[in-house]
Amino acid sequence: MIVHADLPTTDVLIRGVHAVDVRAGLDGLSDVLVRDGRIEEIVPTGGLDSVDTEGLTVIDGAGLHCFPGFFDPHVHARTPGQGYKETIATCTASAAAGGFTGIVAMPNTNPVVDSPAVFGALLETARHEAVIGIGFTACITKGMKGAELTEMAALKDLGAVAFTDDGLPVTDAHIFRMACRYQQLVGAVLMLHEEEHALSGGGAMNEGAVSAALGISGQPNIAESTLIARDGAIALYEDARIHIQHISATESLDAVREARQRGTKITAEASPHHLCLTDEMCRTLDTHCKMNPPLRTERDRQALIAAVLDGTIDCIATDHAPHSRDEKALPFEQAPFGSTGLETSFAACYSELVLKHGLQLGRLVELLGAGAELIDLEPAKLIAGLPADLCLVDLNRRWIVGEDGYVSKSANSAFGGLELQGKVVLTLSHGSVAHRDPVLDHPFETAGTR
């Protein structure tokens, strides 16, 4: 279940915008009319010239692109209990600033989301705070301890969209197998953080030339790939459906391909930071570049990009992981893992994958929405009659990440200080304005002044 707060909608007419939506078969200059939270009409430009603009906010879409709202299946909203890092209000606002109209929150909070009571309270908070759609996962095991299953059926009935112990693997193979069997009762996908702790053993970064030079314990690629191989085999045996989170290593991609080839119901996500950055960024010991799984080598990055291009990767997910300034102001080995990512996701992927690696823009938009399918939702589409979940993007705008601060409560972006191209200027979630870039203030003309 995706929760939407009851927010006032704005009726909007966007004229002359380049709409791109592969799922809707759309790629061309369009006029979009949004009324009462829905896309009322979307037609080739000029088709809505005769519409009465009384009561409409009219936006000149010239030079802008319109995409269906993005969906992120992997976000740390830090609720409950870690409001100093992020809240549902700030997290959804941050997501809106990145063009997202739906996100899925991870359950490794304080307390962890492993019981109907915690889950129920979370839904209630979201109904008051969320500015876009948000769904919640629950833990696979109680306390994320890997020993006992949660009340998955009850949690599913309450609205849990998926189950995950994200941040930790389900180390015990038997417990994982039982989770796979129990899944037949609940249907929802198991999202897996794959890390063989016996191999990653406290590593704070990728194991390679950089970790060797810094004397920091590294996580080898096989810490990720071997557990994917194990879980792929178990899931196949039990006919379970699994989703591999934040793939970072070349060998992991091979493990996913092999599992899929054998018939395992397996999907996989990649994060913008793994697609754009490498462990070379860690040479300065900038703790913003410390995340788990770690930034890998250029070889891994290229393999990951190739996997996006060849379809091995099903969707892009940020693993948005906010931490406070004080938590990150520690020596590298002591600082917590995680980078924010919602506000930079599209721009990073566009700058790297589309502009440098020839990914079709329409395909990128598709990948940024595909996370919804993991939880059996239809991705947002630019089709008349559907909820108005969309964003407007200025593809030519270059910007320095963090220069104007962040919408997120936290500032720990691995992209901080880098220049990216492509900026989301407007996000509508079910027809309500969830994000509006100041640049729109001037041309943001209402009816009558035009």
Next chain:
Amino acid sequence: MKHLISIDDLSRDDVELLLDRAASFSEVANREIKKVPALRGRTVLTLFYEASTRTRSSFELAAKRLSADIVSFSAGGSSVEKGESLKDTVLTLAAHSPDAIVVRAPWAGTPQLVSQWTDAAIINAGDGKREHPTQALLDLFTMRQQLGADLEGRSVWIVGDVAHSRVARSLIRILVLTGVHVTVCGPPTLIPPDIGTLGCDVTYDISGMSDADVVYTLRLQHERMTAAGLLPSLGEYAARYQVNAARLSPNQVVMHPGPVNRGVEMSGEVVDSPQAVITMQVKAGVVVRMAVLYELLAGSRSDVAAKERAHA
């Protein structure tokens, strides 16, 4: 030169300057009154998050011989045990306006973090397994004493637990910087993959060691080796990698950063032989650290001195 955090921050000229300065301070160490007023009125602070007697006393002696005031701060028994963050500790210490802070911590990168929170010159006295630059300087100083000032083309073998050694990481860097040919040798479990990217050769076979000019033996922190699956036994390690008379040629210089595990990484007879220059390394430690303190706080390339000249 504002700080000494990593060997990577030094040019070859910087290294020459520091070692020349150290040579001039050697003379002070031989005087009856082993003290010069070079840093009178300056304050040097030591901030140690790890137990250390050797490095710390070496720095303290160096500071005292330059007439600086020295204050020591240990993590144990201090506000750190009450949960004070690194940043708050540094801000507190920085309020005393020290001219230099000598930092040791079990975490890589701590000295550069500290440098963000104070104007003092920062000297890295060991950060995690990353670097220990003054050790590398004193080792190079000792090698020069033994082999002459020009080490270009000489060969140094570093033998033992490279994976856990900040000494090795700084030493490889400074030797590569000064044109020395470096080979690291040890069992594969104690040699990090890709360490060769620092510019050294890597081998698991000790037989070529006898051709080296210098054999540098690393300390084996044997308490944790077998439990962590890194070594089957100390006996097997010693059988394969111990630096002993049977494996050495008579003219090779043998070094060790201390403290030595006699009979493990090095045989007792080698430790006691004239080939081993371990106590000379200790002696070099003081004069090299005097040179570092002097150059950072009063030397021609020091930021502090430059500022004072500007105000004069």
